[in-house]
Amino acid sequence: MFDVLTRILRTGICSEPLPRIETEQAANLQQRIWAVLGRALCIRQVDAGSCNGCELELHALNNPYYNLEGAGIKFVASPRHADLLLVTGPVSVNMEEALLRAYEAVPHPKLVVALGDCAACGGIFGESYATRGGVSRVLPVDRVVNGCPPAPPDILRAILEAAQGKRQALAAATAT
């Protein structure tokens, strides 16, 4: 136990500042998410035929450097708890139904981010008997993150931007 505590203390806090997004400081946005939602932005990730590269970079977002949960954003196990569906892969036909069911289970307004070149346009796999050629062929997509695989700061920025969209969508819904 002593070893563990010493190690935690010696490592210290190594989290880095959040990336800037187009219109506002990310840290400020985090407070606004909190103000609107009263809780963290919840993401359900669905691998729709990815090579696992994008997933590895999503794991990285949870490491102490990027500290995604520190920004008030977390990955959840059920799409019913999610505000945002983060989809990787060119949408293999074998995953299509599971992806659609996950999408149906996400409450409104359903935000969808297509992550990586495959999710964006099918990538190197394109459209074939086995792949649909990108998430937008199957679902309405709010934001696309290119890269093979995209670097963690790029993913973080896209999630923050999508969250901003979420805030605006919620504000509009409240106004009407």
Add this chain to the structure above:
Amino acid sequence: MAEFNATPDFSGAFANAGALPSNVPCRLIETSREQWLRVAEALRAAEGMLLALWGHDERDGGQGFLVYASYLTAQGLLVARLCLRNGDERFPSLARLFPCAVRMERALHDLLGVASDQDDERGWLRHFGWPREFFPLRGENRLQTSFPPTPEPYPFVSVEGEGVHEIAVGPIHAGIIEPGHFRFSVVGEKVLRLEERLGYTHKGAAKRFQTLSLAAGHRLAARLCGDSSVAYAWAYCAALEALSATVVPPRALWLRALALEHERLANHLGDLGALGNDAGFAVGLTQFSRLKEDLLRLNQAALGARYLFNFVQPGGVECDLDPKWATDLPRFYSHLDTELEQMRSIYDEHAGLQDRFRGAGVLSTATARRLGALGLAARASAIPLDLRVDYAIAPYDRMRTKIVTQDAGDVAARVVVRFQECLEAMRLCQRLLEQLPSGDIHSAPRVAPSGALATGIIEGWRGPVMVALQAGPSQSIRHCHVHDPSWQNWPLLEYAILGNIVPDFPLINKSFNLAYSGQDG
């Protein structure tokens, strides 16, 4: 190449077969239907292992369908080829001798429409996204063909008895994990049976390869299994270089090995953290994910990318290593070495962790041998199998790589193997840097003769990755098959989980950490 007609004894099959271009000793043997089985029997008796099974449509060349099986033997890789002529679409199953053949034969049927005589006729890669009678690898079928999904049932093997019930998990899992389906039959919490269903990430890779040029295929190979992209790309390039008799400059080979060991290290670091987390020790995850991030950033600075998808190129590597890394990299290894030793001591002395690790998910040596376990999983069950030693290619022939083995075959053993392989990978990296030859990092690939076949095989972090590559006219790919060791190792998990409790499944699964996309293709 040798045509066996009268020779009844196949124990010397390797020595008698014709040479096949490869980065390791490799032979090709043409077989009749009877010989197809006799070769397999002889190799089983000689403790050879079935590695891959695949097929190709050669009807346009007048040959019918070709079925290939590759075996790891003491002398090298032996490829057996069976030609199905005159509309014949059935071949003798190897599953009786090599149980791992079952799924590969099912997959071959899904793709090429040639069936073995085994009992299991369920689709493996084909779920219901394309019609039963559409076989993508047949020449008349096009890659860009789209079908509406037509759901059909998939009968799992059921277990009956008082109090037995099923738990269905997946294809979407709770965390950020690749998709697959697990069907548990349980009594209380105890697992009586696990049946895996994979194929969810099948992306038509074998057919896609046929639309690419030989010079572009490595890009696809590197994107079939994101955590093993160096191993995949190297195996592809090794096959291409053997095919075209291209000599790769030594410096490029040393840098490929450096990248491959970094890949091994990155995966082990990630999994050691995840294993701690799955046993309720979150500090393990934060510490190891921090160390992994340090390594990925180092990759970016020294080798040009966090994940080295484009590093291995036909004829060499993408970028050179700046001389400053000759001292900076060893400094990092020495730092990481200290951190790893501390973390190992914490893991070893943590009663809660050891309680979960020890005795969980035991894979006995006998079961591992029977099922043809490969790579890391085999080594943790006391089977010293590592192609970096067994078929040492350059630069591993000068590295005196130590094979790390453990006897217990449980989660704890796989954890220890990972710790020790991290240390060994760093020792190898040190040696690679000390011996790094000067000179070019790339040589222009030469022309590959149309119709020629070659193999490439590389020991990735999970185990051997094999590529079989045939050139077509005008430097195109005639056919390309990529094999991931997970084909062999997924069935191991079905045995390792028996008698364990359901909540230990994530931990046991993670201790193997097998590929979904790499297997699905």
